[in-house]
Amino acid sequence: MLDVTPVLDRLDRSLDDSLERLFGLLAIPSISTDPAYASECRKAAEWLVKDLRSIGFEASVRETQGHPMVVAHHDGEGPHVLFYGHYDVQPVDPLNLWDTDPFQPAVKEVEPGRKAITARGASDDKGQLMTFVEACRAYKAVHGKLPCRVTILFEGEEESGSPSLKPFMEANADELKADFALVCDTTMWDRETPAICVGLRGLVGEEVTVRAADRDLHSGFFGGLAANPIRILSRALADLHDENGRVTIPGFYDGVEETPEAILQSWNALGCDAEALLQPIGLSQPAGEKDRTALELIWARPTAEFNGVSGGYTGEGFKTVIPAEAHAKISFRLVHRQDPAKIREAFRAFVRARIPADCSVEFHPHGGSPAIQLSYDSPLVRRAQAALTDEWQRDAVAVAMGGSIPIVGDFQNLLGMDSLLVGFGLADDRIHSPNEKYELSSFHRGQRSWARILSALANGKDE
Amino acid sequence: MLDVTPVLDRLDRSLDDSLERLFGLLAIPSISTDPAYASECRKAAEWLVKDLRSIGFEASVRETQGHPMVVAHHDGEGPHVLFYGHYDVQPVDPLNLWDTDPFQPAVKEVEPGRKAITARGASDDKGQLMTFVEACRAYKAVHGKLPCRVTILFEGEEESGSPSLKPFMEANADELKADFALVCDTTMWDRETPAICVGLRGLVGEEVTVRAADRDLHSGFFGGLAANPIRILSRALADLHDENGRVTIPGFYDGVEETPEAILQSWNALGCDAEALLQPIGLSQPAGEKDRTALELIWARPTAEFNGVSGGYTGEGFKTVIPAEAHAKISFRLVHRQDPAKIREAFRAFVRARIPADCSVEFHPHGGSPAIQLSYDSPLVRRAQAALTDEWQRDAVAVAMGGSIPIVGDFQNLLGMDSLLVGFGLADDRIHSPNEKYELSSFHRGQRSWARILSALANGKDE
Numbered sequence: 001m002l003d004v005t006p007v008l009d010r011l012d013r014s015l016d017d018s019l020e021r022l023f024g025l026l027a028i029p030s031i032s033t034d035p036a037y038a039s040e041c042r043k044a045a046e047w048l049v050k051d052l053r054s055i056g057f058e059a060s061v062r063e064t065q066g067h068p069m070v071v072a073h074h075d076g077e078g079p080h081v082l083f084y085g086h087y088d089v090q091p092v093d094p095l096n097l098w099d100t101d102p103f104q105p106a107v108k109e110v111e112p113g114r115k116a117i118t119a120r121g122a123s124d125d126k127g128q129l130m131t132f133v134e135a136c137r138a139y140k141a142v143h144g145k146l147p148c149r150v151t152i153l154f155e156g157e158e159e160s161g162s163p164s165l166k167p168f169m170e171a172n173a174d175e176l177k178a179d180f181a182l183v184c185d186t187t188m189w190d191r192e193t194p195a196i197c198v199g200l201r202g203l204v205g206e207e208v209t210v211r212a213a214d215r216d217l218h219s220g221f222f223g224g225l226a227a228n229p230i231r232i233l234s235r236a237l238a239d240l241h242d243e244n245g246r247v248t249i250p251g252f253y254d255g256v257e258e259t260p261e262a263i264l265q266s267w268n269a270l271g272c273d274a275e276a277l278l279q280p281i282g283l284s285q286p287a288g289e290k291d292r293t294a295l296e297l298i299w300a301r302p303t304a305e306f307n308g309v310s311g312g313y314t315g316e317g318f319k320t321v322i323p324a325e326a327h328a329k330i331s332f333r334l335v336h337r338q339d340p341a342k343i344r345e346a347f348r349a350f351v352r353a354r355i356p357a358d359c360s361v362e363f364h365p366h367g368g369s370p371a372i373q374l375s376y377d378s379p380l381v382r383r384a385q386a387a388l389t390d391e392w393q394r395d396a397v398a399v400a401m402g403g404s405i406p407i408v409g410d411f412q413n414l415l416g417m418d419s420l421l422v423g424f425g426l427a428d429d430r431i432h433s434p435n436e437k438y439e440l441s442s443f444h445r446g447q448r449s450w451a452r453i454l455s456a457l458a459n460g461k462d463e
Numbered sequence: 464m465l466d467v468t469p470v471l472d473r474l475d476r477s478l479d480d481s482l483e484r485l486f487g488l489l490a491i492p493s494i495s496t497d498p499a500y501a502s503e504c505r506k507a508a509e510w511l512v513k514d515l516r517s518i519g520f521e522a523s524v525r526e527t528q529g530h531p532m533v534v535a536h537h538d539g540e541g542p543h544v545l546f547y548g549h550y551d552v553q554p555v556d557p558l559n560l561w562d563t564d565p566f567q568p569a570v571k572e573v574e575p576g577r578k579a580i581t582a583r584g585a586s587d588d589k590g591q592l593m594t595f596v597e598a599c600r601a602y603k604a605v606h607g608k609l610p611c612r613v614t615i616l617f618e619g620e621e622e623s624g625s626p627s628l629k630p631f632m633e634a635n636a637d638e639l640k641a642d643f644a645l646v647c648d649t650t651m652w653d654r655e656t657p658a659i660c661v662g663l664r665g666l667v668g669e670e671v672t673v674r675a676a677d678r679d680l681h682s683g684f685f686g687g688l689a690a691n692p693i694r695i696l697s698r699a700l701a702d703l704h705d706e707n708g709r710v711t712i713p714g715f716y717d718g719v720e721e722t723p724e725a726i727l728q729s730w731n732a733l734g735c736d737a738e739a740l741l742q743p744i745g746l747s748q749p750a751g752e753k754d755r756t757a758l759e760l761i762w763a764r765p766t767a768e769f770n771g772v773s774g775g776y777t778g779e780g781f782k783t784v785i786p787a788e789a790h791a792k793i794s795f796r797l798v799h800r801q802d803p804a805k806i807r808e809a810f811r812a813f814v815r816a817r818i819p820a821d822c823s824v825e826f827h828p829h830g831g832s833p834a835i836q837l838s839y840d841s842p843l844v845r846r847a848q849a850a851l852t853d854e855w856q857r858d859a860v861a862v863a864m865g866g867s868i869p870i871v872g873d874f875q876n877l878l879g880m881d882s883l884l885v886g887f888g889l890a891d892d893r894i895h896s897p898n899e900k901y902e903l904s905s906f907h908r909g910q911r912s913w914a915r916i917l918s919a920l921a922n923g924k925d926e
Contacts, residue, residue, distance in 0.1 A: 217744060220864070220865040222740075222865070225751055226750060228768055231700065238697045283822075287688065307784050318670070328693075358741070358748045
């Protein structure tokens with residue numbers, strides 16, 4: 001058992017050195033979407049390999065069809081963890097809105113007593129991934145070894161859709177498989193409150209085309225006689241929710257669990273109610289299922305949302321047409337054990353039952369991924385939560401996320417691993433925008449947090 | 464009382480002469496939408512004035528902001544009728560699809576024993592308006608006078624939206640006001656069956672915009688919490704019809720009358736059922752109110768139709784957006800005494816009642832005209848019907864039309880006149896398309912029909 005206290009001391013003393021290293025990485029313009037920066041992406045990968053080797057990792061640049069991966073291994077006594085991050089960054093346009101060069105990193109005072117690192121990629125994701133690397137470095141410096149067996153996977157295509165990730169994981173499954181994954185690409189709840197993401201909603205997308213007559217019709221002649229596909233589609237869409245906001249598709253809620261009371265209470269304690277979430281976007285009334293809190297609605301309940309609808313004449317003025325067809329794009333967010341394939345089929349049957357015999361409907365699938373859900377009281381979550389609480393002196397909150405993070409599904413499906421999502425970004429870090437920043441406290445206490453989490457995971461104490 | 468028999472004989476004998484006159488008018492390319500043809504429009508107006516003067520009308524070209532009107536007067540013993548037609552024609556593109564020059568009229572055999580006049584404007588509307596002029600000419604030749612007092616109004620902008628018509632009617636109301644109007648711009652029921660149009664549905668158009676959040680939202684983060692304007696709009700649209708196809712807006716059916724049983728029977732006798740109307744457009748099931756015949760649905764029942772709908776992402780692929788707004792274009796066809804203003808307000812109240820408190824809705828009006836409905840047993844209709852039945856030896860059918868003809872509303876509103884719509888075009892005349900034609904029998908028996916109608920109106924016998 002490796003004592004974490006001297007490791008934390010070491011991290012405090014070496015902050016300036018760790019900043020200098022991060023600046024070296026941030027100075028490389030590794031923009032993955034722009035082919036002109038391909039060699040810069042490779043340079044970032046090589047930089048990381050060199051740095052990881054310097055602290056004893058067996059590290060290498062690994063080729064893909066696109067930008068290379070970095071894979072590194074280090075032995076250790078405790079459980080085997082796979083740490084994931086990405087070294088590529090977003091483009092920097094519009095450049096004129098940056099206060100300083102996006103690839104000349106600096107530390108600035110953002111308000112009295114608060115400093116931040118400014119550069120493209122400071123928060124997303126170079127600053128974040130280096131918190132973990134620095135924690136490993138400190139362990140090596142103090143104890144000469146790591147408390148866990150660690151595999152590292154850094155990709156260089158996260159900002160351009162990760163086309164190489166899945167094939168790479170499939171081709172190297174044995175090498176990458178660990179007990180669980182650690183993903184550092186998310187945010188804290190707020191500046192003082194650490195968070196662990198334990199749930200990600202799944203997604204089923206469907207594109208629906210309802211067809212009636214074989215041509216557009218004049219509504220003067222045919223109105224009241226011929227089927228109107230907008231009417232048929234509107235009826236089907238309207239029928240999808242009941243008056244309490246519940247989705248009415250038979251079997252839709254199969255596999256949905258009620259959120260434990262203790263978790264609901266911890267969410268309520270965050271003080272983030274519907275008003276707090278809706279007021280900034282000009283709304284005030286929760287539109288989902290009745291008698292659920294706002295955070296429960298977006299974190300722990302499934303939904304049916306209409307993302308697009310079109311049909312007939314939509315330009316300026318008016319045309320009295322009965323269109324031949326109408327379209328809708330609909331997506332379902334899934335939770336817990338809802339089955340994407342079953343939901344898709346049940347939805348299609350629901351719509352088909354509302355199509356008159358002389359009309360037709362066509363479906364096109366988009367996406368289809370189940371929800372990711374860690375048990376709130378899994379040892380993994382409890383240990384990480386305790387470590388974060390120790391570091392930040394605030395209860396680390398187990399949150400969920402409304403959207404999907406594909407990598408987490410891939411870890412689950414291809415490598416059979418749960419993922420622990422812990423990050424130290426803040427909502428106002430301006431990732432993807434000019435003047436991206438990463439708070440100095442995120443960088444420093446992020447390092448300390450990973451040192452504590454690795455210790456907690458290695459020591460195996462559940463409380 | 465002027466005997467009609469010698470007038471009919473005269474029309475039979477003078478058919479070749481009347482054709483020659485019509486060819487003279489058809490040869491003038493009076494395309495109203497193209498400014499390059501403005502002088503040709505004037506030429507057509509002058510041609511008509513000259514021709515009407517030659518048979519004793521006091522006729523003149525009357526200036527407007529656009530193409531001129533032709534107004535002509537002739538005294539007579541009987542009731543005062545205003546005859547309306549238009550001398551302008553549609554453009555001829557694509558010219559290469561015409562078998563002959565559109566302004567070199569010809570008579571061709573369309574099938575053994577059936578001949579037709581081919582030219583742009585042959586059916587719409589030069590051939591039709593000349594049927595009336597030739598009937599007047601024959602009366603003058605045989606009797607030296609007309610059986611009715613006749614005012615003629617020919618416009619030259621019907622194919623370009625009639626911008627000058629309403630101001631001209633307002634400025635010359637005293638001069639144009641008659642006992643009723645005769646409009647010759649419609650079709651027969653079929654080649655053998657004459658028709659009188661006694662009803663035209665009115666129209667109320669509404670454009671609806673539902674607004675929710677003040678920006679587009681990510682459905683992963685806000686799905687299930689924030690209002691979705693497509694969902695709100697779909698619900699409002701779906702609620703507009705009940706399960707029997709009736710419109711559910713309170714008061715919508717105020718002023719709607721049941722069609723007399725005898726009229727329904729005469730429509731049934733036409734043998735034009737839902738299958739006959741829907742099969743050509745690829746449908747088979749009437750989609751309107753239950754337990755109504757197809758012709759009743761399109762001629763005598765009001766409707767709510769959805770002409771366009773849009774919102775959110777409608778391009779290729781998928782975006783998991785909750786849009787800020789959604790739009791629909793909706794039109795109501797009105798019958799009998801339904802009040803357009805009341806329908807519009809009732810619709811808006813209906814939609815507003817379905818908008819959550821934190822969302823908003825905006826309406827834009829398009830059009831707003833009441834239905835036109837002659838009483839099926841008005842003396843005007845009965846006399847014209849009897850005259851047509853005499854001529855064609857088939858019961859003339861009193862039909863209605865699903866769409867609007869604005870001039871008829873203007874006659875009613877501005878001049879307080881009912882209109883009798885009688886025409887001899889056929890559904891396959893290809894008006895507005897290449898190879899427009901007007902059957903020789905339409906031209907010949909149309910002249911005879913007007914001779915009989917004028918006689919019937921003058922003689923005042925109701926049966």
